[in-house]
Amino acid sequence: MKSTAPTWLMPVVAIFALQTASAFLSRLIPIVAPAIAEEFGWNGSSIGYLSASNALGGLVFLVAGSSLLRQIGGTRMLQLLLILGAACMGFFLYPSMGIALAVCCVMGMSNGAANPAGSEVLQRFSPPGMRNLMFSIKQAGVPLGGMMAGLFVPVVIALAGWRFSLFVFAFLVLLPTVLTWKLSAVLDETSKVEKRSGSWMPTMQSLRIFVAPLTSITQDRGLLKMSIVGSLFAVPQSCWFAFTVIYLVDGLGFSLSLAGVVFAVMQLGGVFGRIALGWISDYLRSSTATLSIAALFSAVTTVLLGLTTPEWPLWSIIVLALISGCTTASWNGVHIAEVARRSPPNLIAETSAGAAILVSVVNIVAPTVFAILVATTGRYDIAFLCVGVCALLVLVILPRDRR
Incomplete structure (x- = not known):
């Protein structure tokens, strides 16, 4: 008898691949930005503003794009935004x-679509x-994309320069998009009523979309x-993602390549951490207990x-x-699944977008306030303490639920 793959395998693989591409598109910004800033004479704090602009793009889509996502379909919408983000890298x-801020904003739109589309x-x-x-496997694509950025981006920049590297990075984003293109017809469930009514057009009646x-x-x-x-978990996560590389380079004297390796290790922890926290949550049947553990470790590691100094050994x-990646960057899957569980079945896309809007607002505010x-103050320790x-x-x- 011929064996068949489970029905959930193809959707998980496709969403995981697109989530990874979206994360890579966003995570490469704080890694490639130091090289761009050095050539163009921008100061170090500009990286925080570029990261905030990237988060703003995600917020723009979450606020205005939920209806469009329902009409086009989650998978197709995410694919189109990845193509747009890759094209904008030039x-x-x-x-x-100003152009860099606008580009980061457009690139962040795919990040905003990833959660409601995947959910x-x-x-x-x-x-x-x-x-x-x-859900945690899907979210593991986020740190995997970050790990790829941390390991791959500094190496390509060192070998080919940051200008040519942009085209290499665009290709990496487009590859999973092309490979999953035909699957959207199977995975997406679109709203035919909204398509016929043209409710995506900006009218007074469509104000409710926002x-x-x-x-x-x-x-x-x-x-x-x-x-x-x-939104509270997003504070340490966004600051780790935005400032780890620049802190290691400016504060501890690391090279860009070595700082990229540390960033990649953090993202690697996120890959295993998200899957592990998802398994623990299902095993304990308690998202609250799992998220409590993640919050404690997130505060301590931040x-x-x-408190780190140049005298700290590299291994420490x-x-x-690695520990931070397993906790600070690993809460998302359990959180998104819990939001979906608590949502009315017909409002999962809206509630996922609503929760993601709060996260996106924090992703804009937190790096800006940190910078x-x-x-x-001229001190990173005070900023990291507030984040903790x-x-x-x-x-x-x-x-606190009983079940």
Whole structure:
């Protein structure tokens, strides 16, 4: 008898590949930016603003694109945004901070589409007993994309220069997009009513599109709390992603290549951490317990990062980055699955987008405030301490369910 693959395998693989490409597109910004800034004469704090602009792009899509995603389909929408982001990388060649900020914003739109698109697909295809694991596997594509950026980007820049490297990076983004292009016809579930009515056009009646995602997460107290928890987790995650490389280079005297390796180790921890936390959550049948553990380790590792000095041995910083990746960068899958579980079945795309909007706002604000703190105090340790406190607040906000 001929064996067949489980029905969830193809959706998970396709969404995982697109999630990885989207993460790579965003994570390469804080790694390639130091080389661009050095040539164009931009200061180090510009990296924080570029990262914030990238998060703004994700927020723009989450606020305005949920209806368009429902009409086109999650997989197809994500593929189109990856193509757009790859095409925009060529504009980095112009020595203009304004153009760079606009480019980062456009590149971030795929990151905004990844969560609601993937959640909508996996919620339909994932077996109930494996849902946390399936969502965590999807989210493991985020640190995998970051790990690829940390290892690959500095090497290509060193060998070919950052200008030619942009075209190599664009190819890497387009490759999984092309390979999964035909699968959207199988995976996507689109709204024919909205297609016929043309509700994507900006009219007064369509104003609800902008508030629907945020309104949807207020319908249940536990859902709202879980959404706020995601925004608190986003504070340390966004600051680790935006400032690890520049902190290691400017604060500890690392080379760009060595800092990229540490960044890649952190992302590697995220790959295993997201899958491990998803498995633990399903095993314990408690997302709250799993997220509490992640919050504690996230706070400790973030504070310790701020206390590092050039005298610390390299292995200790690598271990710190690995542990942080397993926790600070690994909460997403469990959190997204819990948001989807608490959502009404017909509002999963909206509630996922609403929770992701809060995360995206923090991804804009946190790196900006962090950069301002460092610029005004001249100290990274104070900024990292404040970030660690935000992680501890998760323990206060988490909803306490009996089940």
